[in-house]
Amino acid sequence: MGPLFPNGLISGDWNLVIAVFIGFGFGFLLEASGFSSSRNLAGVFYGYNFVVLRVFFTAVIVAMVGLLYFNYFGWLDLSKIFILPTFLPSMIVGGVVMGLGFIIGGFCPGTSFTAIVIGKLDALVFAVGLFIGIFLFAEVFPYIEHFYYSGNLGHVTLTDVTGISAYWWAFGFTVIALSAFWASWLIEKKVRKRIKEYKF
Amino acid sequence: MIKYNSKREGTHYLNPYLGGVLMGLLMIVTIFISGRELGISGAVKDTVVETAHAISPAAAKAHPYYGMYIKDGQSPMHSWLVFEVLGVFIGALLSGIIYKRVRKPFVEHGPSISSKRRLVVALIGGILWGFGTRLGRGCTSGAALSGSSTFSFGGVMVMLLIFASAYLFAWLFRKLWT
Numbered sequence: 001m002g003p004l005f006p007n008g009l010i011s012g013d014w015n016l017v018i019a020v021f022i023g024f025g026f027g028f029l030l031e032a033s034g035f036s037s038s039r040n041l042a043g044v045f046y047g048y049n050f051v052v053l054r055v056f057f058t059a060v061i062v063a064m065v066g067l068l069y070f071n072y073f074g075w076l077d078l079s080k081i082f083i084l085p086t087f088l089p090s091m092i093v094g095g096v097v098m099g100l101g102f103i104i105g106g107f108c109p110g111t112s113f114t115a116i117v118i119g120k121l122d123a124l125v126f127a128v129g130l131f132i133g134i135f136l137f138a139e140v141f142p143y144i145e146h147f148y149y150s151g152n153l154g155h156v157t158l159t160d161v162t163g164i165s166a167y168w169w170a171f172g173f174t175v176i177a178l179s180a181f182w183a184s185w186l187i188e189k190k191v192r193k194r195i196k197e198y199k200f
Numbered sequence: 201m202i203k204y205n206s207k208r209e210g211t212h213y214l215n216p217y218l219g220g221v222l223m224g225l226l227m228i229v230t231i232f233i234s235g236r237e238l239g240i241s242g243a244v245k246d247t248v249v250e251t252a253h254a255i256s257p258a259a260a261k262a263h264p265y266y267g268m269y270i271k272d273g274q275s276p277m278h279s280w281l282v283f284e285v286l287g288v289f290i291g292a293l294l295s296g297i298i299y300k301r302v303r304k305p306f307v308e309h310g311p312s313i314s315s316k317r318r319l320v321v322a323l324i325g326g327i328l329w330g331f332g333t334r335l336g337r338g339c340t341s342g343a344a345l346s347g348s349s350t351f352s353f354g355g356v357m358v359m360l361l362i363f364a365s366a367y368l369f370a371w372l373f374r375k376l377w378t
Binding site for chain 2: 010021026058062076121125129134136
């Protein structure tokens with residue numbers, strides 16, 4: 001049955017309308033969870049606020065397990081879904097650059113948008129930076145095009161690369177997530193003793 | 201003693217685990233319906249392409265990067281991500297209203313830096329993200345969150361690198377946040 005759009009069960013136009021509703025849910029959950037504050041987001045790197053870890057990891061394991069369930073029951077054909085491709089060198093550099101941007105700017109693109117609508121000027125400036133960054137990328141693109149497309153492993157999954165089944169990965173992620181939740185609870189207790197304010 | 205910010209005394213956030221569960225369920229629904237996961241940075245890219253196209257259609261079409269995303273008869277903004285991001289703004293606004301977090305424009309910054317400094321680093325951070333998302337084929341939403349959830353090797357890799365990198369540089373930039 002699923003995925004509906006690739007299987008032709010809903011039209012392209014409806015897919016776009018549904019996209020708005022999905023974005024609505026995503027934006028709501030992000031802001032409601034506190035991702036609209038750069039100080040909350042940066043907290044995971046200094047031990048005073050682990051909201052990023054808790055929401056992110058929970059979402060990943062729920063989605064992983066859910067997708068496997070849907071696939072197992074035949075409701076969803078996992079071979080028809082989009083898997084992010086892997087371009088080894090450029091994505092490694094991209095990850096490092098984004099991490100640096102995270103610790104300096106305190107936002108990622110999506111969270112900055114949720115912060116803009118609640119009035120944060122730093123988020124607006126961050127978003128302007130996004131435009132500039134993409135523009136700069138486009139300008140240097142001719143010089144880095146070869147690097148950008150190098151190391152193309154294709155749309156590989158963890159299973160393709162490691163041979164370990166998705167079920168084990170989902171299980172492994174869940175174990176790591178639960179350990180991380182417990183560890184972060186301990187760290188947070190210690191760090192928050194030292195600070196006066198941790199909810200912004 | 202822990203004090204709440206007196207201006208927004210007791211600002212309430214959704215329980216993070218509940219937020220995560222709902223987000224995970226949303227992602228399952230997204231894949232079930234659209235066959236793809238949610239993302240953000242692609243929509244920003246679409247907007248930049250559209251801007252370039254609006255400023256100079258011929259130059260944009262001929263541009264090695266913008267040209268890839270310009271198709272005859274369809275605006276780059278006519279994309280799944282752009283529509284999704286529109287929804288993100290609206291959803292976040294509703295949440296902000298419900299939780300009483302919408303305020304007149306202000307600059308939120310760490311206790312050790314000024315508003316001006318915050319604006320400067322926010323801009324730098326944004327530029328790094330703009331550049332980084334293109335290399336990384338997505339941001340924390342599209343590559344890390346969505347990619348990992350669909351068991352993409354690249355997705356997990358980018359997720360680990362974003363967080364490892366931020367942790368690596370955290371001590372260097374501690375004055376921005378603590």
